[in-house]
Amino acid sequence: MAQVKLSAVRKAYGAVIAVHGVDLVIDDGELVVFLGPSGCGKSTTLRMIAGLETITSGTLHIGDRDVTALEPKDRNIAMVFQNYALYPHKTIRENLAFGLRMHKMDRAEIEKRVGEASSVLGLNELLDRKPRQLSGGQMQRVALGRALVREPEVFLLDEPLSNLDAKLRVKMREEIARLQKQVGTSMVYVTHDQVEAMTLADRIVIMKDGHVQQVGAPLEVYDRPANLFVAGFIGSPEMNLVEGRVVQGRFEAGEFSIDLPKGMTAEENSAISLGIRPEHIEIDDTASDIAFTADIIEQLGAQTLCAGTAQGVRLRVMTTRRDDVHRGSGFSLRFPANRLHFFNTETGNRISTEH
Amino acid sequence: MSSKATFTLFLIIGLLVTLALIAAPVVYAISLSFYTMDSFVADPEWIGLANYARILSTGAFWNALGNGLVYSISTIVLQVVLGIGMALVLNQAFPGRNLVRGLSILPYLLPTVVIVLTFKWMVDGSIGILTKAIAALGLPPIHWFESPQAAMASSVMVSVWLWTPFVTTAFLAGLQTVPTSLYEAAKVDGTNAIQRFYHITLPMLKPVLTVVVLLRAVWTFNKFDVIWLLTGGGPVGSTEHLAILSYTTAFTKFDIGGGATIATLSFLFLAISVFIYFRIFPLDEEES
Structure with missing residues (x-):
């Protein structure tokens, strides 16, 4: 040894x-x-x-x-x-x-x-x-x-x-x-x-x-x-990666917009990418901030994987099994701040956040 | 035509061709050995096994059998050793490898008579390149076709020259089927190059080796043209093997029954040898 x-x-x-x-x-x-x-x-x-x-x-x-x-x-x-x-x-x-x-x-x-x-x-x-x-x-x-x-x-x-x-x-x-x-x-x-x-x-x-x-x-x-x-390679299904920019303390990609975590330092208008794993996106039917429409449903047995669009951005969302979803189903999504990853789009490197 | 009818038709054609071109001449040749005839147009006279008794009691038969064995074994051993060596070299990566591989097969593509004549020029007493080289080295001249040992050596050398490319090609094909990972595993297991040759290369080449030795043994034992063109069986029968003895008995001494008897005995000897060979080295390892 x-x-x-x-x-x-x-x-x-x-x-x-x-x-x-x-x-x-x-x-x-x-x-x-x-x-x-x-x-x-x-x-x-x-x-x-x-x-x-x-x-x-x-x-x-x-x-x-x-x-x-x-x-x-x-x-x-x-x-x-x-x-x-x-x-x-x-x-x-x-x-x-x-x-x-x-x-x-x-x-x-x-x-x-x-x-x-x-x-x-x-x-x-x-x-x-x-x-x-x-x-x-x-x-x-x-x-x-x-x-x-x-x-x-x-x-x-x-x-x-x-x-x-x-x-x-x-x-x-x-x-x-x-x-x-x-x-x-x-x-x-x-x-x-x-x-x-x-x-x-x-x-x-x-x-x-x-x-x-x-x-x-x-x-x-x-x-x-x-x-x-690494973000794209590790994890199955693959992490959602969305390219966007920093605009007034928020991440924006077209219509899609989300608050940056507290303590994260990124220059205004800099190109960054948001990453969130499909299993970390929460479906919250009571909230109404990000509307998502599913167009592909994959039933995996214990889980349900939905692919669809939220504010013009393609996302995959994994939940525990839901038998009530089908093509065209709409949900509200929640992105827990401690599950968000941000990367410098140019260098690809992770941008450190507080958590 | 139904597939069964097509199958039957091709089977019958194949059988007829085999019967006419192989089985009939073999049966005819064997049958001749039970007769005495002094020409192919003379009336054959049935004498049973008398030809066999006569031929087996002559020294010429046993001398030819011995010569055939010496010639075949020497040729095969040298061809296999050189063939494996050349295949190992040609299996390595080096610039111009494909060209060298192509050139190495050249002697096999040439007619036997060209190789034999080239060798005769090379050892010509006055202008031969080998003769000159031997003289330049200060060595005594070799009488290639006058001394029994040199004549046999010449026959073996020319056969090796002619047929080693075939053996090399067969071994090269065999080497290319050996997975590189076996050599790598053996390296990790602590072997050196010689051990890898004995533990990986040779066992992996065994199926090719078995077939090559068998084919070369059969072909060499029956090989007529090289020795006939080179020495004619001489001097004084020192390179005369069974094929040549059979030919000269039948066609120069017009002892047709005797020639057929020698050919039949040669055939029997080969058949028994091949049977024993397959018992010792079965082609399918499962049977061993």
Whole structure:
């Protein structure tokens, strides 16, 4: 177990820069999720930690060791790949033991570790089979087992659940979380699925175009997104973002107008964006300040999602289930001040408010 | 026409073609081995297994079988080793890779006679580039077609030259099906390049290797043109294998029954060898 420290880690392929100087400390035993859309540099960063990509500049430390220039085999890491990467010609037992054999471990110790890992992951019945005789979920468990037996200082997981169906993904997600807490080893987990990130992570690192956008605990990035990208990326359904201007202490976007929170400092007439999550907009049939007409109703079971227009602005509103709404239904909306987010439209950065 | 009728029609055409062009000549050739004939127009005389007893008791048959084995095994081993080596190189990314890949297949595209004549010029006693090179190095001259060992080596070299591109292409295709993540997983698991070759590359190439070795064994064992054009089976039978012995027995000694017997024995030997090979290296791993 060890701390992982990235200092200005950068990756360039010729003129194309894939990762622009990442600074990050992953604490001992912490589960950090790299989250972002395709091509944001999250997998490249993980592969640099693994040693599968060279680091163009910057340094990487695992524990006290500078591993920047070391081969993967010398970094004491274990990795789980998106397509499992099990050796198809070897049995499950051989797959689990292979890394230990290559490290010239004592035979009895190999058997002990393989036995323990297969018990923890429920692989005992499968040890003499070949990977092609296993289901996707079983293969994923073997891939986890192969990492587990190594007892590395860091686990690296590259979109490990993306090849599984939705139901199995939830199950494996829980299993990974349980395992990580059980062994207490630092884990770096890459995904583009924000639900995986929110449910698994101690901290989330959100990336875009090779830049880290925000690092924080799941609820921290949900409650206080650092910029417009994070605001739009985290949360499902997506946060409502409305571009407008500051006019006499109010936010205005065409006919749409709302009071700015007390203590918020924004220059008159400056371009700012208002953000509010669909689930934070309240339907208040008694108030009459903002009238909303729904034109799309999505019944999700426990909740109802309405899309429509309020004073010329497109909004999505999520409420607890309401069976009485249908196309054309009108409501009054309330925007709780402590749920409002404001961003500088030009820079995209969050404008701090009092709360 | 209904789909069943179309199916039957094509099946019958296929069967007739197979019967006329493959089955009938094979049956005819095998049947000839039970007769004695001194020409193809003479009346055949039934002698049962007498040809087999006679051929199997001659030293020439066993010498040709031995030569065929030496020639085939040497050629296949060299082709496989060079083919895998070249495939590994051609699988790497380097500038001009596609051009090099294209050039590497060139010998395979040339007619055998062109390759053989080119090799003969290269080792010509007065103007050959290899002869000159050997002389420049101060080494004694090699009598390529006069010494038995050199003649066999020449036959093997030309065959390797001619057929390695095929083997390389097959292995290159095989290498491209190996997922990169397997190599990456093996790197993380602590392997070095040689260990990755033995633990990933070779096992992943096994299906291609099995087929390539089988095809090359069958083709090389029956290969006639290279040796015939290069050495004619000489000197003194040192490169004469069963295909050449069968030809010379039937067409220069006009012992038609004897030639057919050698061809039949060669066919039987190959058939049994292929059967044993499939028992040891089944194509479908599920059966193992």
